[in-house]
Amino acid sequence: MFTVRWWDLAAIVVASVTVVLSLIDPPYGAPDYGTWATVAAFLVVWFAYARRFVEGATLGHHLAIAFLFASITAVGTAFEPSFAILQAFIYPFVWVTAPGLKSALAANIMVAVGIVVGYTVHGGPTGIITGFGVAILSVGFSIALGLWITRIAEVGAERARLFDELQAAQGQLAAMHRDAGVTDERARLAREIHDTIAQSLTGLVMVAQRAGNRLEPVEGEPAASVRGDIDLMEQMAREALTEARGLVASLTPVGTDAGLADALVRLATSFQRETGVVVTVTADAAGLDRELEVVLLRSAQEALANVRKHAGARHAAISVAAAGEDVVLTVTDDGTGPGDAQPGERGFGLAGIRDRAALVGGSFEFGPGAGGGARLRVVVPRSSPAARTEPTTRLNPTTRPNPTTPMGGAA
Numbered sequence: 001m002f003t004v005r006w007w008d009l010a011a012i013v014v015a016s017v018t019v020v021l022s023l024i025d026p027p028y029g030a031p032d033y034g035t036w037a038t039v040a041a042f043l044v045v046w047f048a049y050a051r052r053f054v055e056g057a058t059l060g061h062h063l064a065i066a067f068l069f070a071s072i073t074a075v076g077t078a079f080e081p082s083f084a085i086l087q088a089f090i091y092p093f094v095w096v097t098a099p100g101l102k103s104a105l106a107a108n109i110m111v112a113v114g115i116v117v118g119y120t121v122h123g124g125p126t127g128i129i130t131g132f133g134v135a136i137l138s139v140g141f142s143i144a145l146g147l148w149i150t151r152i153a154e155v156g157a158e159r160a161r162l163f164d165e166l167q168a169a170q171g172q173l174a175a176m177h178r179d180a181g182v183t184d185e186r187a188r189l190a191r192e193i194h195d196t197i198a199q200s201l202t203g204l205v206m207v208a209q210r211a212g213n214r215l216e217p218v219e220g221e222p223a224a225s226v227r228g229d230i231d232l233m234e235q236m237a238r239e240a241l242t243e244a245r246g247l248v249a250s251l252t253p254v255g256t257d258a259g260l261a262d263a264l265v266r267l268a269t270s271f272q273r274e275t276g277v278v279v280t281v282t283a284d285a286a287g288l289d290r291e292l293e294v295v296l297l298r299s300a301q302e303a304l305a306n307v308r309k310h311a312g313a314r315h316a317a318i319s320v321a322a323a324g325e326d327v328v329l330t331v332t333d334d335g336t337g338p339g340d341a342q343p344g345e346r347g348f349g350l351a352g353i354r355d356r357a358a359l360v361g362g363s364f365e366f367g368p369g370a371g372g373g374a375r376l377r378v379v380v381p382r383s384s385p386a387a388r389t390e391p392t393t394r395l396n397p398t399t400r401p402n403p404t405t406p407m408g409g410a411a
Helices: 004-023 030-048 059-079 081-096 101-123 125-215 221-251 260-275 290-311 350-359
Strands: 278-284 315-323 326-333 363-368 374-381 393-395
Touching: 004 030, 004 081, 030 059, 030 081, 059 081, 059 101, 081 101, 081 125, 101 125, 125 221, 125 290, 260 278, 260 290, 260 315, 290 315, 290 326, 290 350, 290 374, 350 363, 350 374
Parallel strands: 278 315, 363 393
Antiparallel strands: 315 326, 326 374, 363 374
């Protein structure tokens, strides 16, 4: 509630007031000396022991501090009744440092008993009545005020919890809107590429084939040269069409509403239908955050896109498995492998996967597979961390250390 320095100041002030009150009525005698010695004992207990627990004490330390303060109060009040002014400091301290309500009430009762004992020793039988009156008033006020402050603190903590939950919900909603926007944009780009570039390239292939067919009956070296150029145009158009179809396939959204495993199966089925590459899927990672499912799905999607472009594979495999506190995505193929391709020659390859892993504090490995081909391994934490960290990239020794190398060849 307050810093240690404020408590130090309060202890010094209440001790000083107690000493000043005892100095008002000279000459001084044994009761005054006893009062000053007890004030000194209070300050020693405070600075040597109690002040360490301003931020909160365990039950044992809290009761020990309450007992020491109650004893000091009893001794000081026995010398001088005005010493009871220390309760203005002791009661708030035992409330704010108590580990629970029961210990706070017990500490209050200890201090009240100390006051009663002190008044009784000082005034005899008549002091008992005065001591009980002072103790009942002071402890009653302390308990009432303490319960009120405790209730305010509980309400504040509940409001803080609700506010944190609201912020978390708003963050999740914003992430969902962002994901929906990204998905819609990917779908739009896929449609645009399919309806414009891919269609134009298909038409160019057909025109090249028709021109080649018309030149078949024509003899002579010029006609042969033209046929060679047309064949080259057709080949280039087919390669560009393949690239365009690959872009459409990689950009087409694959939803995770039915779970990551189902989405991977649908992705593999679509990829196998388009390319003829047999893809097997093994997924066992239930209960993942949606954000992690999207990261793993997009990583698998981009990995298959690289298989399509570079690997020349006949089989590929996708597996998702839990490994302690992490989830591991592994994509392998039986294609040509990374080889000696220079990273970054074309495209982006692993850069997209690296960036996706970075968003959730993940890491990835890429290199030749154990039985040939290429192997991609993406590791993400089971739940998204609060603080994002850059991923660690670990490449196998046989590959060049650049994260933009795609599966099966150059990016």
